[in-house]
Amino acid sequence: MNLERVGDKVRCRAFPVTLAGPAIRWFNSLPQCSVVTFLDITRAFLAQFTTRIAKEKHTINLLGVTQRAGEPTRKYLDRFNDECLEIDGLTNSVASLCLTNGLLNEDFRKHLTTKPVWTMQEIQNMAREYINDEEVSQVVAANKR
Template identity: 40%
Template sequence: MGHGTRLTIDHLKSFKNLMHLQEVPDEIMCRAFPTTLKGPARVWFSKLDPNTISTFKEFSEHFVTHFIGGQRYKRSSASLLNIKQRENESLRSYMTRFNKEALLIDEADDKVLVTVFTNGL
């Protein structure tokens, strides 16, 4: 587990401990936690489909799986060059496919992502 991953998981544990001490309801935890995220964790959260997670436990599991379980699948930005908008594919569908792959990129640069996305149109 890398240093950044360890810090991210520690951040989740600290947040949960603080919220449980104050007996904060699950719904508030789900709304408050994203405001504490920075860097790759904030990027990960911003790419989640809205209304797909209903409990903080479920959110925590997704979070941990992404930052621990998904680490060995990281790729370079170059892998996105293979993603092209298919003939008769809607822009929404292309964006969804592109974003799913972009989540697998290790430390993706926003400018590179925009350029590669545009080239794939």
């Protein structure tokens, strides 16, 4: 419509056709005559829906990914890796530091602090040993009960 230099009336009439779900319900609930120009509807739409836009994740988000009490190391690493995949330009040093910071498994943490920077691949390979140990300990504890 911008290329065709269409006026506000046409834009305002065409806009609701592009909406679905919550957006069309919001549009239908607007008071009559509350939209005079396309700029009015643009501002109202953005005010209503911009908080729902997915925000880009940054490396600082990784500091909030911590192992929960009672959470197996395997699940923590899975959650941590999922977060890493959503961050562009993540370096091994930052990922390694954040992972170590959020880790509750003291033995694993001590092992990770012996070397300044680990790649995520190295951490995953090393984690297998600690994860296997945790899982065997859980099975033994369950059998004792």
